[in-house]
Amino acid sequence: QVQLVQSGAEVKNPGASVKVSCKASGYVFTTYQIHWVRQAPGQGLEWMGIINPSGGGTTYAENFQGRVTLTRDTSASTVYMELTSLRSEDSAVYFCARDWNDRSLDYWGQGTLVTVSS
Amino acid sequence: EIVLTQSPGTLSLSPGERATLSCRASQSVRSSYLAWYQQKPGQAPRLLIHDASTRATGIPDRFSGSGSGTDFTLSISRLEPEDFAVYYCQHYHWPPVTFGGGTKVEIK
Numbered sequence: 001q002v003q004l005v006q007s008g009a010e011v012k013n014p015g016a017s018v019k020v021s022c023k024a025s026g027y028v029f030t031t032y033q034i035h036w037v038r039q040a041p042g043q044g045l046e047w048m049g050i051i052n053p054s055g056g057g058t059t060y061a062e063n064f065q066g067r068v069t070l071t072r073d074t075s076a077s078t079v080y081m082e083l084t085s086l087r088s089e090d091s092a093v094y095f096c097a098r099d100w101n102d103r104s105l106d107y108w109g110q111g112t113l114v115t116v117s118s
Numbered sequence: 119e120i121v122l123t124q125s126p127g128t129l130s131l132s133p134g135e136r137a138t139l140s141c142r143a144s145q146s147v148r149s150s151y152l153a154w155y156q157q158k159p160g161q162a163p164r165l166l167i168h169d170a171s172t173r174a175t176g177i178p179d180r181f182s183g184s185g186s187g188t189d190f191t192l193s194i195s196r197l198e199p200e201d202f203a204v205y206y207c208q209h210y211h212w213p214p215v216t217f218g219g220g221t222k223v224e225i226k
Binding site: 035037050061095110 | 174
C-alpha cells in the first residue's frame with residue numbers, strides 16, 4: 001500500500017535551518033510528484049511547493065521563495081524539504097503529499113512538527 | 119492567485135443530519151481542479167472528492183460534491199459520528215495550490 005513516512009519532530013532556534021524527510025513506498029517513486037504543505041497551530045493549510053522526483057524539477061510558493069529547497073534521493077525513494085532562516089512563525093506541522101493526476105493530493109505523510117523557539 | 123472562501127466557519131449539527139458546506143472561488147475555476155479534504159485532530163488531511171464531484175477511493179457515498187464556476191458544495195447526507203471534523207476545499211493549478219480556510223463540522 002502507498003505510504004509516505006516523515007521524519008520526527010524537530011526543535012530549532014530562530015535563524016537555524018530544518019530538513020524534513022519523506023520516504024515513499026508502495027508505488028514507483030519517480031512517477032508521482034510530491035507536494036509540501038504546512039499547517040500552523042489551529043490554522044489552515046498552506047502550500048509550500050512541489051518536486052518532480054523523476055527529474056528533480058521544483059516549483060515553490062512565492063511566500064517561501066529563497067527559503068525553501070526541495071530535493072530528492074531516488075535511490076532511497078525519499079524527498080527532503082529544507083527551510084532556512086527559521087522564525088517563530090514557521091512553527092507548524094509540515095506534511096508531504098503525493099500528487100494525483102495533476103488534480104489533488106491523494107496520499108499524505110503523517111506530518112512533522114517543527115517548533116522554532118529560543 | 120485564486121482565493122477560496124469557505125462558509126460557514128463552523129457548522130453545528132447532530133448525527134443523522136445533512137451537512138452542506140460551501141466553497142467560493144474569487145474567479146471561475148475548472149471543476150477538474152477542485153477537491154475536498156477532511157481533517158481530524160492530529161491527523162493528516164484525507165482526500166474526499168476530486169474533480170469537484172468524484173469521490174476518492176474508499177469514500178462513502180454519503181459524501182457528494184457539486185458545483186461549477188465559482189461556487190462549489192460538499193454535502194454529507196447523514197452525518198455519522200466519525201464525520202465531525204474540519205473540511206477544506208482546494209484549487210489545484212500551481213503555482214500555487216490554494217486551500218480554503220476550512221469549515222469545522224461540530225456536534226450540536
